[in-house]
Amino acid sequence: MDADTLGGVQRVTHTMAQGLAERGREVHVIGLHRAEKPFRYVERPRYTSHVIHRTPVGRLSRLGRRRERRALGRLLREVGPGFAVLASPGVVTRIGNLLPEGLLPIGQYHGSYEHARGSWHLGSVRGHYGTLEKAVFLSEEDAWLFSEHALLPNTWSIPNPLPAWPSRTAELTARRVLGVGRLEGVKRFDRLISAFAEACGRPGPGGACHDTDLMEARREAGEDWELHLIGEGAERGRLMSHAAACEVSDRVVFRGAVPAARMADEYLGGSVLALSSEHEGLPLVVGEAASYGVPSVAFDVSGGLRSLVLDGRTGVLVPPADVTALGAALAALMASAEERRRLGAAARAHVEAFRPDRVLDRWEALFEQVTR
Template structure:
């Protein structure tokens, strides 16, 4: 079959893009014809797959939100021409923006599927919920990351077509962390929504003594502010900013960690929780979505830094508990192995055909 994934931009460093390329490579590896379309050129393109078995397309070389009316009409024409050149199949639109943009542009031969990579609570707090209500009910399928979120959307957005498909793990590690390195790990863009300031504060209040350190992997505009925040919290010498680590080296980072912390303002189903769990690393996270809950971290109320600190301190001081939770995390991560998730995608396509 033919599967087309359409993103606002397909090559930015981000969770939606990582998942899209993982799914595209996996489905192509099963013999399907797969295309990944970026409606815009990423400002700083990131290559997720070294040798893609799928086709990649960029519609407009202009960045997101930089198009005038004439450029928009040219882009719409290119979208129509590209879809006419691709064998009919499924068009998977990866966000509300893409669903709204492609409304009216898809040929009738393509079965439309809309994904949402966020949580219901996040959608409710911004324009996403209104857009999902307006557009997703008319699609063949509306896809969400967890059963909890799919139910909430079906109830509150009146969607008759909600489906659950989790994010996949790109690879399954054979090794597990020994969990004896005194290191808490945080992974993600150093941007406001990830709230690494809260993770730094929680680490400072956790009571985890030296040589315990907090290592933050990622780049972003908040770097200088976060360095200053670590100094104010009295842990500037124990918070290590690692910068961007290539994807092929991330497995070693998980193997060198004993706890993962996730303090985001909102999340759908963060791949970092799945990857850390697959490496047998327990995690602590704010309870912000059904997707986060499905990954099985130690949960604390959203925004409660003191509760987060208490859990970090408990795990730092109890190696046996880390091992127990790490084994549970790896067992739970099995459900997110790529082959299992691809099976579920193929089952959904078969359901649409019926």
């Protein structure tokens, strides 16, 4: 819908566009709307970007829709034959019938099956993705679930690519837990703050742990640890108040938005990444952290996440919304540099499958299969 907003779908779009362009393909990134706060993902793009509307995402008038159809129709005819990768159910339903002959539609879904079945997405995918050349999902598990429950005959799985493959890895000695993402409700950073407080032996109001010996051990092991929240959003004020209520306002650092080019330093300076979202498709922050040798603890919310984190082998997964379990997992890693190194090394080896070149190879194989 808007190609330059700060978000996971947008980041994947620009990473893929640059990678395919570097392989010699002509690539166009089309955003239907202007981003309110444009974010630059690629410093020197080798692809062409287009924006149809100068207004942010919102309801369009009849005149606006007519203008959209004319502008898109003209642009798509100029682009000519090839592949149209439609990045969301909303895009599929909005422009799928505008594609000229020779521009083959491929529908992506960046969420999980678990999330889709709890929203309007499942009905939209069931109603519209089956007529496309391919319906692409983030994991084999999700592709199978959609094929079975949405009755799709054309499913395919390709994970999102990491933006790069680093040559350096984190030392894992910094006493720092990372939380990366927009400060919005769905990310549930309030639960992460509560879990971090428990891991530091400070359960705060409503804390579930009443074992004084355990809490004292955690206070000792968690001494000087900090939780760095990297991102910006509407929940910042509420999260700051929650940190104070949990007695960790001195340990929770709100870093704001960090440019993509500087995220390498953040991962190199971290020792654990924590993910507390209500739902995710394939969270790139987990893969990026792993590529730097940083292990993750996360709520087990999707097949895509399970493809990134092998529980007990490359990181730790706990039941969704179980703050006490998340706190215990954090406490265990905060207390053991040896365990962080074991999981971190295995995590980096595992996510080699998500290196940009390997994911691009899978897209090239899909293009070949569609045109065979």
